[in-house]
Amino acid sequence: MKTSASLIHNSQKSARMRGYGKAGLLPGVLLVAALLGGTVHAVAADLPGVTATEVKIGNTDAYSGPASAYGVIAKTETAFFQMVNDQGGVAGHKINFISYDDGYSPPKTVEQVRRLIEEDQVAFLFQNLGTPTNTAIQRYVNQKKVPHLFISTGADKWGDYQHFPWTMGYQPSYRTEAQIYTKYMLKEMPSAKLGILYQNDDFGKDYVTGAKDILGDKYASMVKEASYETTDATVDSQLATLQAAGVDALMVGATPKFAAQAIKKVHDLGWHPKMFFMTNVSISVGAVMAPAGAENGIGIITTGYMKDPTDPAFKDDPGMNEWRAFMAKYMPGVDMTDGNYSFAYGVSMVMLQVLKQCEGDFSRANVMKQAANLHDAYDPILLPGIKVNTSPTNFHPIKAMQLQKWDGKTWERFGDVIEGAS
Structure with a gap:
């Protein structure tokens, strides 16, 4: 084409x-x-x-x-x-x-x-x-x-x-984004068991690296990893493995198709991780949240750097x-x-x-x-x-980025604009 x-x-x-x-x-x-x-x-x-x-x-x-x-x-x-x-x-x-x-x-x-x-x-x-x-x-x-x-x-x-x-x-940077998620998790849930579902390439691996930057020597004891290939049909088995490992904070570094699958599968498993972080390249309402089921993603946390077209705050934004x-x-x-x-x-x-x-x-x-x-x-x-x-x-x-949370209809920003995680 x-x-x-x-x-x-x-x-x-x-x-x-x-x-x-x-x-x-x-x-x-x-x-x-x-x-x-x-x-x-x-x-x-x-x-x-x-x-x-x-x-x-x-x-x-x-x-x-x-x-x-x-x-x-x-x-x-x-x-x-x-x-x-x-x-x-x-x-x-x-x-x-x-x-x-x-x-x-x-x-x-x-x-x-x-x-x-x-x-x-x-x-x-x-x-x-x-x-x-x-x-x-x-x-x-x-x-x-x-x-x-x-x-x-x-x-x-x-x-x-x-x-x-x-x-x-x-x-x-995806790596910086993962650092921000990990620092927020440690602040809110210092003893969390973090699961990372990531695409097996440099995109996904940046999320693993960012978490390692923050956790250091604690990474091995606090994190369970699961990767997928872009040729995989679904990420169902990976998510089931993470749930079985006792993960209570989930970070997903996936492209839209697999991100939507992950949101829906977590819901279908009856799994309720206390924190659910989603890469900011897979948070489009039309391409991800709606296909996954808008209600299924309530509470997901991401970072944003762009104005969300569905956010009422930008209805009259020039x-x-x-x-x-x-x-x-x-x-x-x-x-x-x-x-x-x-x-x-x-x-x-x-x-x-x-x-x-x-x-x-x-x-x-x-x-x-x-x-x-x-x-x-x-x-x-x-x-x-x-x-x-x-x-x-x-x-x-x-x-720079800002944390935001999905409320079922749009992404609600919270906290300050953050530049890096140092």
Whole structure:
């Protein structure tokens, strides 16, 4: 599957090849100039993915497969760049957003990203979805020196600017999130037996690592782990094992399909853990809580950094009303309780800010430079007090979160905004 925000995409191979020889050397030269603080006036004809009138941006998402609930993110981003184009583009350039389905399968992601970089000749990548899928392409895109920006996963490793200077995350770290849950558990239930159900990849393992950070030597005696594979049909047996182990505090690091299963199964087992923590990437009302049974999840605790579309407190919020107006025009008729739509709009606004800061120089080096130079960038979906900031030594744009609890209809925030768990 391919979606595009522009119909002006030209895929003639001969045209690509004529410009490729010059483009191969240019990014390194531009990066040196940028690091030295120099101004580079890019010649569009010599830059991958850039012409005098167009900038190509590449993306992969799970339109199918076990994480297909996230497919609406790229669909929203496609609509967002159509809006940008309708408003005249950026610095005289229309945005050609090319998005392919990878089915949340790392080998397919590799295939599609090579296609985007080597055939479509995109200028850079934006919002590629998934921890295992991005892990499969991270080394390749860094070797190619292609900006790999604001990727749609909160794995802690996306902030490793020293080893992977072309890759940058966006949302808060899963590891930090797990630290916050564990500290809260210790405060409220110091003798708890913690069970962790996690996806067996870097996404899920960040929750294990975060709990270990806090518990230290006590981890082995206080925690029971159970993992699952994305190819598993259900997580029923894992949850039954955790219940049998006497777990009274449960932490789940799972994608939406398995998160909804977990909520429903815990209820069906008649299990009532005193605390139930759910990863903040699987708390969409439309994609998780409603399918699981809204009543089944009452009392679940998560962290939030975005405004919940179902929260009455944001009924008249200017930022949310901006998003609602966009949705009414460009994506009418969709499930407005699904926070994935609002997330996509917010992160796209930050990407737009990067493009504006480029001031017409869309070389890969300058795009990366501007992505690492954000100061309170505008994301209308973020909770009050949470900001987007980056620097050459900070590739974690969002660090703050707030605890919240499911009441059967919406997520109720409590406590202060927390940045990290130290």
